[in-house]
Amino acid sequence: MSLGHNEALWSLDLKCALVGAGVRYPQEVYDAVADWARIEPPSNPYACNCLILPGEVAVHLHANESSRFSLRLEMQKTWLFEAETPVAEVTFPTASSYYQQKTSAGHPFGSIAVLEGRSTLAFFYLWSCEYIKANETCSFCFQVMADQAGFNLPSPSMSEVAEIIKWSIENAGVREVQLTAGSLFSSPTECRRYADLLRTIDQQVGLDRIKSEIYCYLTAPKKPTDVDQILEAGAARVGHDLHVWNPSLHARFAPGHARHVTRAGQLRALEHVAEKFGPNKAFSAFVAGLEPLEDMIEGAEYLASRGIVPAFSVWMPTPGSVTTDSKPPGLDYYRQARREFARLYKTYQLNPPGLPAGSHVSICRDIFRNMDAILAQ
Numbered sequence: 001m002s003l004g005h006n007e008a009l010w011s012l013d014l015k016c017a018l019v020g021a022g023v024r025y026p027q028e029v030y031d032a033v034a035d036w037a038r039i040e041p042p043s044n045p046y047a048c049n050c051l052i053l054p055g056e057v058a059v060h061l062h063a064n065e066s067s068r069f070s071l072r073l074e075m076q077k078t079w080l081f082e083a084e085t086p087v088a089e090v091t092f093p094t095a096s097s098y099y100q101q102k103t104s105a106g107h108p109f110g111s112i113a114v115l116e117g118r119s120t121l122a123f124f125y126l127w128s129c130e131y132i133k134a135n136e137t138c139s140f141c142f143q144v145m146a147d148q149a150g151f152n153l154p155s156p157s158m159s160e161v162a163e164i165i166k167w168s169i170e171n172a173g174v175r176e177v178q179l180t181a182g183s184l185f186s187s188p189t190e191c192r193r194y195a196d197l198l199r200t201i202d203q204q205v206g207l208d209r210i211k212s213e214i215y216c217y218l219t220a221p222k223k224p225t226d227v228d229q230i231l232e233a234g235a236a237r238v239g240h241d242l243h244v245w246n247p248s249l250h251a252r253f254a255p256g257h258a259r260h261v262t263r264a265g266q267l268r269a270l271e272h273v274a275e276k277f278g279p280n281k282a283f284s285a286f287v288a289g290l291e292p293l294e295d296m297i298e299g300a301e302y303l304a305s306r307g308i309v310p311a312f313s314v315w316m317p318t319p320g321s322v323t324t325d326s327k328p329p330g331l332d333y334y335r336q337a338r339r340e341f342a343r344l345y346k347t348y349q350l351n352p353p354g355l356p357a358g359s360h361v362s363i364c365r366d367i368f369r370n371m372d373a374i375l376a377q
C-alpha cells in the first residue's frame with residue numbers, strides 16, 4: 001500500500017482505538033527491536049512507550065492483555081493486528097539512553113519528564129497539585145493518581161529542568177518541550193513560577209535551541225493578565241485545559257477547576273490571551289469521549305471563533321476513576337469530531353501545538369497535518 005492520505009486517516013482511526021483499548025505487547029517484540037528502538041519491556045506497565053503508525057502518527061503503547069489489538073513479528077517487521085487481521089506495519093522512535101540518565105540532584109530523568117514520539121519532551125508534573133488537599137482533583141489525571149498512590153514524583157529544581165532539556169536537545173533529538181504542573185490555589189504564584197522557569201531555561205540552555213516550540217499547560221489565572229509574564233518570558237503559547245465543555249460534566253470531572261477557577265474564569269483567561277497576544281497563542285484541550293459530541297463541538301467552535309485553539313486529546317480510561325462507569329465512544333464519534341476540528345482549524349486559520357509523530361494521546365496536530373484529506377472525506 002502506498003503512503004496515501006487515506007493511510008494517515010486510517011492511522012488516526014487506529015490511534016483513537018488504541019488509546020482506548022491498549023494492545024497485547026509480547027516480550028518477543030521487545031527482544032526483536034530493543035537494540036534500535038526507544039522502548040521499555042512489557043514488564044514495565046508504567047513505561048511511556050510509543051508506537052509510530054503509518055503517516056508519522058505516534059500513539060501511546062499501553063500493554064493490555066485483553067485487547068483486540070496485538071503486536072506481532074512478520075518477516076522481521078512489527079505489525080499491528082486486530083484479532084487475526086494485520087492492520088498496519090508499525091515502527092518505534094530511535095533508541096536513546098534518556099531513561100538511564102539522572103539529574104545532578106540524582107533524580108531519574110523519567111521521573112520528571114517523558115519523551116513522546118520522535119522529538120517531544122513532556123514535563124508532566126513539575127510540582128504537586130494543591131487540589132489534592134481539597135480532594136477536588138480531575139478524574140482522568142494520571143499524575144495525581146500516581147501522586148496519591150505514593151509514587152515518588154519529585155518536584156525538580158528549575159536547574160534540573162534546564163539540565164534535562166539541554167541533554168535531550170543534544171542527545172535525543174528533542175525539538176518541542178511541554179511544561180505541565182499541578183494547580184496551585186494562588187495563580188500569581190503559579191504564573192511567576194512558570195515565568196521564572198522559562199528565564200532559567202533561557203539562561204542555562206537558550207530558548208532558541210528549542211527548534212519547534214516550548215509551551216505551558218497551567219491553571220487559568222483569576223487575574224488574566226498574570227499570564228502575560230509567561231508569554232513575555234518566551235513561552236510560544238499557553239494552555240488552560242477545559243477538558244469538557246458541558247458545565248455539569250465539567251464540575252464532575254474537574255471539580256477543582258470548577259470551584260476555584262470556574263469555567264467562566266477559564267474562558268476569560270483564554271480570551272484575554274487571544275485578545276492581547278493574537279490567535280494561536282492560547283489553547284485548551286478537550287478530553288474527547290468524556291461528553292456528548294455536540295457539547296464538545298459547541299465548545300470547540302466557541303474557542304476557535306475567538307482565535308483560541310481547541311485541542312483534542314483521546315480519552316484513556318483510568319482504572320479506579322469516576323469515568324470507569326463509561327466506555328470510550330466508537331470510531332464514528334472520533335471521525336465526526338476530527339472532521340469538525342479540521343473544519344474549525346481551516347475556517348479560523350488555527351494551528352494546534354505539536355509535531356509529526358509527536359504526542360501520544362493528543363491528535364490535534366495529526367488532524368491539522370491531514371486537514372484537507374479529512375475535509376475531502
Ligand code: SF4
Nearest residue numbers: 129137138141182183
Ligand atoms: S488540576 Fe487536574 S489535571 Fe491538573 S494536576 Fe490537578 S488534578 Fe491533574
